[in-house]
Amino acid sequence: MKQIETARANLRRKFEKIEDKNAILKDSEFKALFDGIRGIEPDKRSEYGKAINDLKTEVKSWIEESDEQDNEKEPIDVTAPWDVNTPKEKRPNFFNTTQGSIHPITREISDIVDIFQRMGFVVEESREIDNDYNMFTSLNFPLGHPARDDYDTFNTDEGLIAPAHTSTMQNRLLKKYKDNLANEEPIAVVVPDRVFRNEDLDATHEHTFYQIEGIFVAKKVNVGNLIATLSAFMNDYFAQNLETKLQPFYFPFTEPSFEFAIERPDVLKKNDSEEQKWLELGGCGMIHPNVLFEAGVDPKTSSGFAFGFGIERMVMMKNGIEDIRHFESANLKFLRQFK
Numbered sequence: 001m002k003q004i005e006t007a008r009a010n011l012r013r014k015f016e017k018i019e020d021k022n023a024i025l026k027d028s029e030f031k032a033l034f035d036g037i038r039g040i041e042p043d044k045r046s047e048y049g050k051a052i053n054d055l056k057t058e059v060k061s062w063i064e065e066s067d068e069q070d071n072e073k074e075p076i077d078v079t080a081p082w083d084v085n086t087p088k089e090k091r092p093n094f095f096n097t098t099q100g101s102i103h104p105i106t107r108e109i110s111d112i113v114d115i116f117q118r119m120g121f122v123v124e125e126s127r128e129i130d131n132d133y134n135m136f137t138s139l140n141f142p143l144g145h146p147a148r149d150d151y152d153t154f155n156t157d158e159g160l161i162a163p164a165h166t167s168t169m170q171n172r173l174l175k176k177y178k179d180n181l182a183n184e185e186p187i188a189v190v191v192p193d194r195v196f197r198n199e200d201l202d203a204t205h206e207h208t209f210y211q212i213e214g215i216f217v218a219k220k221v222n223v224g225n226l227i228a229t230l231s232a233f234m235n236d237y238f239a240q241n242l243e244t245k246l247q248p249f250y251f252p253f254t255e256p257s258f259e260f261a262i263e264r265p266d267v268l269k270k271n272d273s274e275e276q277k278w279l280e281l282g283g284c285g286m287i288h289p290n291v292l293f294e295a296g297v298d299p300k301t302s303s304g305f306a307f308g309f310g311i312e313r314m315v316m317m318k319n320g321i322e323d324i325r326h327f328e329s330a331n332l333k334f335l336r337q338f339k
């Protein structure tokens, strides 16, 4: 009996340490105990045999207990692409960083958003399918307005639209955050998301790309605030003090409207000719009073600016990427450069 007590203590000690708990049933301690039967006096054998079996039952209950504890610790992930009984070491390791990497656009979006968040902007997502009201009417493009043609995108049979720009969110966000103004706080939101255009594809045009939209509304906001905000962002993003330039443009939803250009960052410097000096990044302007009014913001007491930039363009400039089509190509040679 003493022998069995010692074996029990040894087994418990081993059990605590081993990873595969079931292996304990095959432990040599058991074999030694069974082999020991021969040395036991015949009339004590059945008692001895029963004690070994009891020990075995007890060890099995240790295993069950530890399984239950494991289950408590680790809830079953029903979406996991492996069977619940697959041992840990055989499960695919999705966190293995030698396989796969974050897409360059995803990474840049988080950098871009980070800069705007530090400037006090909140972040919202856009939609990948929207309606005529958000795409056009709320943005001061009445039905039949010729500027609608500049945003040629994809439509469903039900008349829904794959948004051609993130400005589709302006009306929703003005409505959502307009109480800020009553509390003397600005509306300051950025929206990075996917947009779609019916484009002829080439090195600088894709049918699917990303934009970052920004709106800022408060009392007495002016073009100076717009320029200061955009330059602060660009200088941070390109880690360099860059000259900026606004040139007059036309959008129905801003007045005045501008195209925003920056001086070529050092990585992209070509020569010093004037037309080589500037890079177009997107549109911006002071939010049209009709757009504010439509969302229930009083244009007499509040004003604001909006901007919208193509994210791929900025990423291409920053990283010297020559063709926008790489981003959606799923080409591993391209993607692996951005580990």
Ligand code: PHE
Binding pocket: 164, 165, 166, 167, 213, 251, 254, 282, 283, 284, 285, 306, 307, 308, 309
């Ligand atoms: N939505 C415009 C475009 O994609 C850019 C823009 C956004 C212009 C906000 C002004 C204000 O062409």
